[in-house]
Amino acid sequence: MENRVLRYFLTVAREGSITRAAESLHVTQPTLSRQIKDLENELGKKLFVRSNHSIILTNEGLLLKKRAEEIIDLVDRLGDEFNAIEETISGDVYIGGGETDAMRHIAQVVKNLQLSYPNRRYHLYSGNSDDVTERLDKGLIDFGILIQPAALSKYNYINIPAKDVWGVVMRKDSMLASKTSIQPTDLLNVPLICSRQSMKKTLSTNEFADWFGEVFDNLNIVTTYNLAYNAAIMVEEGIGYAITIDKIVNTSGDSNLCFRPLEPKIESGLNLVWKKHHVLSKAADIFLKEIQMEFSKSLTDE
Template structure:
């Protein structure tokens, strides 16, 4: 069965006259009759009752007309949507980000993209770096925001910014005010990211503690930076978080001390599939690269 068979059928069903349908289709009547017979033979059902006086649809023909008409309507919508996707004005665009990215910039990014591409459905996913890499390799996301490094031949990585580190603590429970006092925290309990969830980040935190002369007693673990900060606020320990979080947190019960003496940073990168040249991706990356760093 080919598309032309369906078009010929609809023409005859509309005109209920083979001669008029043939004229409408700009073909002669005998080929049109043969095409309808071929269609009926393939389906295994008579679609028309016809004689020298009139042509009418059978019950099977009425059902087939209804379904084929709906099929062509769907096909038209598919064609329109495909064209829009090709023009980067429709479809879906999935963005993944790590929890330690300030949510305000994510919100502004989506607002920017929705204004530029109003027909696009934007989806957000808060997932770890390792899962983002896997998702991007499988084509499940279009843009990722991770903490480097990333090693994949299928992925293009671009540095967004370098982030420092800050100790976060409950002001009521911990009495420190300067970086020089960080070494006094060696007896305190710590809240860290799970090693399996963010292995590179976990190793960096251990290096930071070693720089200040102690090995942290990690008692609690979480896979979400906001949960870590909340655990600290609740008095379950102290932690070390990206300075980006510290700069965007104004909770009066929580204190932050930036670790300026140690020369350790974490790279926050934007990742896309190699070869992705879509206008949406370009617009998203350009917005983020020009977003003011607080």
């Protein structure tokens, strides 16, 4: 299975048409059709369902698309790393993480490094901890930002000098907006919008279950979310109250929303992690050294 054929396959999947894909790839339609047919024969699976106007990926095609994207990403990244071996001023750094204001610490380090390495590129991938660790384990990113507690046995890590504060985002005209903090009983009879990842963690760490206490099993969770931006839209439309971390959703003076912290307070620390026994690229290694220096300085200043 050649990388060229995988690129052909991904283009067809993206375009949803052999004709448009052939035009994009600058190859003839019969040539492209034959390559896709040969790929299906090689795998022994049908990858597309063809109709008069478009083609749709089968379940096997969807699986191949996911794996092909990972393979092509790795091949492209390997090429970039080899091209940058002799050019220490350039290179790429890949970072994955969830929504957190702690990304500002990463941004500050990037800004400092830009002065010495203006041609360096940084690629950010957003996702929950499962998404990030999967990409980290496959070598698709150099570093991951994980919310504590996290399984760290496979990784080297350093603590990020910041904590995420949990609370509730609500409309400013809501009945709980007059409160300065939110207690468990306040949320018993209101519709809640919760992060899928945080609720999953609840089952293993019991952090939120302990906070809610006896009312936990009686919560009215009407919506779950993966991105706080989407949760904020649901709150604005009056769907419910979103349990999330501070400084992710716009709750400034011109916003219709406000944030109220949980009481007792729940804070989550964060780790920057990278794979053990993994050789970092020159660009990633320089980034790590700068991170370690800046984070050590921040901890000393506290």
